[in-house]
Amino acid sequence: MSEHIVSPKIYIAIFAALMLGTGITVWAAFQNFHQFNIVIALVIATIKATLVVLYFMHARYSSKRTQLVIVCSVFWLAIMLALTLTDYDTRSHETQPGVSHFAKPVPSHFWSV
């Protein structure tokens, strides 16, 4: 494996892109996109994270073996998130807006122990 040296120009370009992404995230958070606010925030965060992994962490220039490990981490994370969330999501439905069935009434003695 011959070493690939990433030039400062690329680092600064990535830095500028990350700053831009941060700006867009903050701006978008104050707009009302209804249920898409969270989607937009997560998409921007994922683009930023990908840029950091590819360039700051040199994944783009790493060996295939290292790249495989990186992809595996995303894959395992996806398994954990997807299976747990589908489990929670299929148990029952919300009872009132803002409070789901998980929100059992607090026992009255809770505060007076």
Added chain:
Amino acid sequence: MHRTGDLYGHFQTLEQQKESATLGMWIFLVTEVLFFGGLFLAYTINRSAFSTAFGIGSNTLDITLGAGNTVVLIMSSLTMAMAVWSAQVGKKKLVSFFLIATLGLGTVFLGVKAIEYKQKVDHHLIPGRGFDMKYHPAHPMAGDNLEELALEKEEVDKAFAVDPDINFHGQLYFSLYFGMTGLHALHMIVGAGLLVWLIKGSFASRFTPQYNTPVEIVGLYWHFVDIVWIYLFPLLYLIDRHR
């Protein structure tokens, strides 16, 4: 252990040694991804279950400090990357300069975090018996924007009507907030320790174009901690600002 210069006995070349170290660090980072992933999962489930309380909790955070810290941390990632570059091209003085800059920015981040934690203590938002989401709107502190606070009071009152147990569910938000940012800060402190070690090495001109593995590996760790914050910032600070 037997070693020749920077090459340990069980490797044949410096390149092979670096490749092994990089692979090992990435495998560690996979475990870190799943470690933080579990916390993000707990956060997601609780947020969907108690969205009112989480929205109110999120809106008490200071967006200027949060966004400022995001900028500081991304800058520290840039200086870390530049330290790696400086080592690769053999600019020894620049290695020290960029490592010190990274440590400085990391310290600024932790300082701002401490200020934020202090605010939460003052506002009675630490999970426990003193926890009260109505406290701060009813007790303005020096330097508070009273108009904003009046809006906050209105929001909190509305939230209490929707979710009478909001002081209970709000503690879930703040437990996760302190748990996640605290664990992140702990990683920063470990990273700062590693940087001190690297700075010492750089003063002794340890890192050269032939051998810069420690800088590269600590860099991987530092960038990972940056990535965690890239997700924490929107999820903790920004989720409910549009209402």
